[in-house]
Amino acid sequence: MGKVACLDRVPRALILETWMTTLSQSILAAKRERGLALMPFIAAGYPNLADSMKLLPALERGGASAIELGFPFSDPIADGPVIQQAFTDALALGLKIEQIFTGLAGVRDQFKTPVVAMVSYSIVYRYGLDRFVKDAKSSGFGGLLLPDLPPPEAEYVCDKIRAGGLDTVLLISPSTTAARRAKIANLCSGFVYYLSLAGTTGERDKLPIGLEENVRQIKELTDTPVCVGFGISKPEHMKQLSAVADGAIVGTAFVRRVKDAPDAAVAVESYARELLAF
Numbered sequence: 001m002g003k004v005a006c007l008d009r010v011p012r013a014l015i016l017e018t019w020m021t022t023l024s025q026s027i028l029a030a031k032r033e034r035g036l037a038l039m040p041f042i043a044a045g046y047p048n049l050a051d052s053m054k055l056l057p058a059l060e061r062g063g064a065s066a067i068e069l070g071f072p073f074s075d076p077i078a079d080g081p082v083i084q085q086a087f088t089d090a091l092a093l094g095l096k097i098e099q100i101f102t103g104l105a106g107v108r109d110q111f112k113t114p115v116v117a118m119v120s121y122s123i124v125y126r127y128g129l130d131r132f133v134k135d136a137k138s139s140g141f142g143g144l145l146l147p148d149l150p151p152p153e154a155e156y157v158c159d160k161i162r163a164g165g166l167d168t169v170l171l172i173s174p175s176t177t178a179a180r181r182a183k184i185a186n187l188c189s190g191f192v193y194y195l196s197l198a199g200t201t202g203e204r205d206k207l208p209i210g211l212e213e214n215v216r217q218i219k220e221l222t223d224t225p226v227c228v229g230f231g232i233s234k235p236e237h238m239k240q241l242s243a244v245a246d247g248a249i250v251g252t253a254f255v256r257r258v259k260d261a262p263d264a265a266v267a268v269e270s271y272a273r274e275l276l277a278f
């Protein structure tokens with residue numbers, strides 16, 4: 001793949017001004033002010049690249065404290081049918097990694113909320129780790145969330161990511177052992193992503209039993225914020241999580257609104273406000 005185009009046309013001082021707040025700072029500030037940080041997930045390039053980038057400032061207006069931007073992948077990890085279809089549609093349009101970087105750089109002066117790249121490590125590896133980190137930082141990302149990179153392999157990669165000026169985020173599941181939880185939490189600088197349940201993403205009526213205790217145990221291991229994802233879609237879920245977690249990650253419900261709404265930007269902004277009204 002060639003050099004990322006257009007990044008040099010965006011004044012670097014202007015880009016840097018937009019992400020002075022780190023992931024952890026933004027999440028913890030929202031926790032103090034609102035009781036819980038909201039982190040929406042959207043798929044880059046869905047329904048198309050330009051429209052997906054318009055969602056970012058709309059989500060900030062809706063109250064998002066951080067935004068997870070998914071890099072479409074032909075073999076998604078633990079993503080349910082709604083997100084899988086969004087990824088498939090984006091790839092069918094010929095979306096390239098460089099286009100995601102260029103797209104974000106083009107709108108980065110319109111909002112200040114930190115953006116996390118949710119990306120399979122296989123994509124990063126093929127692109128080149130150092131190159132990916134450099135281009136992600138230059139385009140305006142604040143961190144990388146690598147769902148398929150476990151320790152001990154993650155140690156070297158996370159060191160490289162942080163050395164490049166980005167935060168690191170890894171996943172802990174309900175079945176992760178206590179010893180492994182400690183290792184994963186130690187590798188996270190932006191936040192720790194706790195999966196509320198095993199399986200795939202999707203909207204659910206109730207959050208699983210035992211979630212609160214698992215989050216409490218993880219918070220005893222680290223001062224890094226702990227955010228919960230999978231199955232969250234209602235203000236009631238937000239209220240429940242506010243008792244223990246620092247943030248809530250909402251994916252499928254946002255992607256579905258992008259799919260169904262005549263004006264996706266208006267829809268996601270409105271839905272973010274609805275969730276934060278808990």
